[in-house]
Amino acid sequence: MALQLKWQIGTAVEIRQETPSVKSLIIDLPDWTTHLAGQHVDVRLTAEDGYQAQRSYSIASAPEDKYLMLTVERIGDGEVSPYLTDVLEVGYQVELRGPIGGYFVWNAADVQDNGPPLLLVAGGSGIAPLMAMVRHRANSNRRVPTKLLYSSRSYDDIIYREELDRLVASDSSLRVLHSLTRQQPENWIGYGRRIDREMLAESAWPPDEKPLAYICGPTALVETVANHLLELGYEPERIKTERFGPTGG
Amino acid sequence: MQDRDLRLDGNAAGGLLNEIFPFEMTSAEATCAGCGTKKPIGELMLYNHGMGSTLRCAGCDTAVLRITHIRGYYRLDVSGMSYLRIAE
Numbered sequence: 001m002a003l004q005l006k007w008q009i010g011t012a013v014e015i016r017q018e019t020p021s022v023k024s025l026i027i028d029l030p031d032w033t034t035h036l037a038g039q040h041v042d043v044r045l046t047a048e049d050g051y052q053a054q055r056s057y058s059i060a061s062a063p064e065d066k067y068l069m070l071t072v073e074r075i076g077d078g079e080v081s082p083y084l085t086d087v088l089e090v091g092y093q094v095e096l097r098g099p100i101g102g103y104f105v106w107n108a109a110d111v112q113d114n115g116p117p118l119l120l121v122a123g124g125s126g127i128a129p130l131m132a133m134v135r136h137r138a139n140s141n142r143r144v145p146t147k148l149l150y151s152s153r154s155y156d157d158i159i160y161r162e163e164l165d166r167l168v169a170s171d172s173s174l175r176v177l178h179s180l181t182r183q184q185p186e187n188w189i190g191y192g193r194r195i196d197r198e199m200l201a202e203s204a205w206p207p208d209e210k211p212l213a214y215i216c217g218p219t220a221l222v223e224t225v226a227n228h229l230l231e232l233g234y235e236p237e238r239i240k241t242e243r244f245g246p247t248g249g
Numbered sequence: 250m251q252d253r254d255l256r257l258d259g260n261a262a263g264g265l266l267n268e269i270f271p272f273e274m275t276s277a278e279a280t281c282a283g284c285g286t287k288k289p290i291g292e293l294m295l296y297n298h299g300m301g302s303t304l305r306c307a308g309c310d311t312a313v314l315r316i317t318h319i320r321g322y323y324r325l326d327v328s329g330m331s332y333l334r335i336a337e
Contacts, residue, residue, distance in 0.1 A: 003267065003273060004271055005267050056263075097264055098264070100260075100263035100267065101275045102273040102276035102291075103259075103275040103276045104291060219256050219257075242260055
């Protein structure tokens with residue numbers, strides 16, 4: 001598709017503290033054209049001396065939402081995320097361009113209710129583009145069977161926890177399986193380790209159902225999960241990945 | 250920190266590529282000149298350095314596409330790519 005992206009100025013209309021280290025920025029963009037679930041934007045900061053730093057952030061809001069949501073994890077030595085999470089306030093302006101990407105996207109219009117199931121695997125703030133897909137799916141009323149396998153460090157580090165609980169409660173075709181890698185609350189009934197082959201063999205859709213898989217998170221998690229899914233028999237062209245390094249901030 | 254920790258997906262190069270090409274480029278298919286693997290650019294390995302961006306083949310590590318943007322010029326080293334297919 002022919003397009004030429006322009007930098008545009010948005011305004012933060014709300015900031016949500018999602019977890020101790022993660023905030024969601026809700027941004028009003030007057031000139032926004034609608035996005036697809038899974039796409040990202042480039043955010044650019046310009047210092048007074050003209051120095052510019054730029055990072056890519058996945059869009060967490062659904063295409064149907066009025067405002068754009070970016071969910072940002074604070075990276076200690078990052079150039080961009082400390083500004084976005086510590087300095088930016090409601091009413092501040094943000095320069096960004098997008099939507100970007102046509103590969104790691106999911107569009108409800110392309111699927112059928114009884115079509116192949118959807119497997120979403122997230123690590124930490126890698127949930128953001130997958131949340132856009134979950135929200136888009138809910139808005140579209142497509143009931144394609146969907147499982148989200150979501151790895152977080154601890155219970156308090158689960159981003160969008162309450163919203164996911166609400167969505168699962170109202171939709172029997174959506175399942176969310178959590179794994180907490182560092183610390184689990186008492187009586188925790190979810191998984192308590194990094195995502196491994198055994199966990200995927202147990203919880204992911206069987207390969208003969210021709211599932212479509214999206215994996216997003218730190219590079220090591222994405223590559224581990226993608227390799228295990230291939231070994232379990234998933235088709236390579238039906239596994240889509242999005243990695244971010246720890247320097248993504 | 251290992252080099253693999255700095256690896257991103259080609260998806261993250263979508264904005265930069267759109268400064269040069271008037272198309273959505275993460276779904277454009279590049280064929281690696283090293284091993285012949287054909288993949289969407291979004292699936293290549295992206296390494297961003299101060300000097301610019303390098304997109305490497307996931308199969309054989311060949312630098313499929315290298316891009317710098319310095320002093321008013323984009324420079325593309327495409328010697329690691331034998332073929333590129335872009336959807337209009």
